[in-house]
Amino acid sequence: DGGITQSPKYLFRKEGQNVTLSCEQNLNHDAMYWYRQDPGQGLRLIYYSQIVNDFQKGDIAEGYSVSREKKESFPLTVTSAQKNPTAFYLCASSISGVDGYTFGSGTRLTVV
């Protein structure tokens, strides 16, 4: 079945460590996105990529980095520079243009 796979489902990080969240899709979608969800704040865009080897900052990119070496994969690294990384992270994809989005099941990151 086509879809988006995010892993791991739960992730714990010690302060000062970098961690990488995985996002893989087999929908042949061109565009991929990372959102962060916090209680009472809705979803906020971190980074997005419309094509391989190209990506743009969203509204809250500080402390995060991404890569897009393959069409299917868009990993997100949460660096030690991110001051408040504990949140629910959602990856999504779409066919560039006017298509709808498809979301993964999310990764819950907790800093311990």
Add this chain to the structure above:
Amino acid sequence: KQEVTQIPAALSVPEGENLVLNCSFTDSAIYNLQWFRQDPGKGLTSLLLIQSSQREQTSGRLNASLDKSSGRSTLYIAASQPGDSATYLCAVRASGSRLTFGEGTQLTVNP
């Protein structure tokens, strides 16, 4: 900057009731509007996608309407069931490929 507002923030209804969730957006130059459902601790499930040229979309007991000129959309749920309990999110797609989300309506349907 596009802003999306959803009213009410929370809603509790008895089973069987018909209900309406509201979504408004500030910039009417949109490509489409999408309604999602989110269960606690889960990802988003797409319910309905309305293109800017369309007025409504229907799927089963769900009907979504779009009035682009006034910046409004409604999600109508007929004959609500306890399994409909979830948070419902509205999102608009404007310039580029970015989605802007509302903060959601948390729906509880009581047996």
